[in-house]
Amino acid sequence: MRSNKITWAVVTGVVVAALAGVGVAIAVNRGPDGSGVSPALPGPAASAPVTEAAASPSPSPGADLTGPLDLLLAGVDTRITEPGWEPHSDAIMLLHVEPGLRSAYLYSLPRDLRVRIPAYRKSGFPGGRHKLTEAMAYGSRLPGKKTKNIQNGYELLTRTISDYTGIRTIQAGAILNFGGLDQLVDELGGIEITVDRKVRSRHRQPDGKLRELSGHDFTGPQAVYPPGRQHMVGWQAIDYARQRYGLPNGDYDRQLHQRQMVKAILDKALGEGLTDPARLQSVITALGQSLVTIGGRQPADYAYALRDLTPADIVSVRLDGSGVGSGGGYLGEQLNAEARGFLTSVASGKIAAYLKAHPELVDRK
Template identity: 75%
Template sequence: MRNSKITWAVIAGVVIAVLTGLGVAIAVNRDSGSTAASPSSPVTENTAVPSASPSAAPAPSPGADLTGPLDLLLAGVDTRNSEPDWEPHSDAIMLLHVEAGLKSAYLYSLPRDLRVQMPAFKKAGFPGGKHKITEAMAYGSRVPGKSTKNIQNGYELLTRTISNYTGIKTIQAGAILNFGGLDNLVDELGGIDLTIDQKVKSRHRQPNGKLRPLSGHDFSGPQAVYLPGKRHLLGWQALDYARQRYGLPNGDYDRQRHQRQMVKAILDKALGQDLSDATKLQSLVTALGKSLVTFGGRQPVEYAYALRDLTAASITSVQLDGSGVGSGGGYLGEQLNSEARGFLTAVAGGKIAAYLKAHPKMVNKG
């Protein structure tokens, strides 16, 4: 059975992929009134004044030319290859749209089973067709005539598919993360605090954190339960809470909302720590191990500098709802409703604020 931890590892990706150089951004903010960077600051190399000309203006920091708007992709992908005929799937897909000026953003999810038209992709010998969006990574990563997989090509087909579906012309950068690292990251942060909005019973974990025994095709034994209210979650609890969809009124749509809650909680906790300390920043990166892969024409530190004024409070979480589609009684996937599709049109057209003002129920509170 596929390890569904992969679905939730993307939560760590939003912190590290976009903000791997967060210590740089924080240090820049804190030193903005000083005339020189501290020798121990990780921004020294980018902010030093050329010694040959003391009166010359300092070289601009990498990323200073990024003014937005930006569209960033955050995808949880199973990149393990220990199973026969293994292929990667993007089991969690989140998009972060950062408005011009880079001080506010919108975070939303696309259902993993969203049925979309995929373009032909010659690199993988893929002819195109209508499939679940989670399969784009799998089809794109195939290497004709070989059993190996090319994750970068899979990411390319995924971004092309998303662009075609949403109308977003360019996805500037993205991150994929496999199932390792999330619980380690949360523990390294000292746990996270969030407001749980509905009772969630774990299908996978016991109250003590141990895995529930698998009995046939299901699990058995006592279950961990997450009750509504303000809660402090450890790493395994954060991972477990964000995995659950069975037993929830809206299934995967509720799960997507919980993912976005987790993203903001991790960002909030990370921003509250002294990440200008290079040692602390490195410990967070180390906690993820080799589970993170980033893509894009820029280095993560450039986006970190560009997004230095973005906080968890300035990110609006948006709910896109939909329903299942089928043929002959069989399930084919999901389709977004007209309101959700209208939001995607607003993103592509740069009219998000006006659209959400007219559709306020799409905004997740808290």
């Protein structure tokens, strides 16, 4: 007899924070033996005729996903309290999962990357060269209206990234605005992050209160994150991962800290043993209305497909670059040759060989 017991597990809990964060918190039904599917019913006796009713159970949704997969995680500062504010993708991360779905690579694209954003009919955007972060804003516009469409902005962002990287299809992704991120980390009981260098907060005081804004800068005592392993609650995790000022490599160091947060949340979510539906639901509820999953399939499909992927299977990759300008003015960032070569290896399915030849791109922190 088939067991009616259903256990739940968080398959992936990926969150990145800058001015905002993006998260995927999706669950999958798992069988009592932890295999990811419930045990099959005993088959009919050898002499019994095979009937349609006795046929094998239908495959679980997502069982047909075998990879490779490219998933986009876009952190968006929607600033919903400001009328007419256009959302920008202030954190842009991609997770490439290799065929077989047992290994993956996590990397960031600079928010200020200078790219060609294609024309987008839904918003009336004619196309042109801009910073990558602006693709979300240009795509979210609704001609003749003050309201914004985040899903349209995300669509233009994915098209822009596909054109730039050569990745033909981004299968799925998620958007999480600022409001749900700290609640998610707190719901998990905080996370552990190994701080690589002293980070001073531009935005928060040591007790978590916001610093006072004076002109274009902040004043008052600052929260400080010293080197070493640190336990961070929600506001600290957000604050640590959004800092770039005062760091030797600016936004590139911030991208590293964002990837640290991704793996820290995934470690905590999977290591905590979220095995009952009520506990899992409390985590998802903490995200409230801020979680928006986008793609042609249900989140549970990807949850099932990625059920065997662990934090240890995810390699974090650093892509460096430098600023570009015109007439003394700053226009944005451009990736260096090694970083562009990595993107080519993603599109051509040759990542492992490329990183073997360029081990300096692998994050060791």
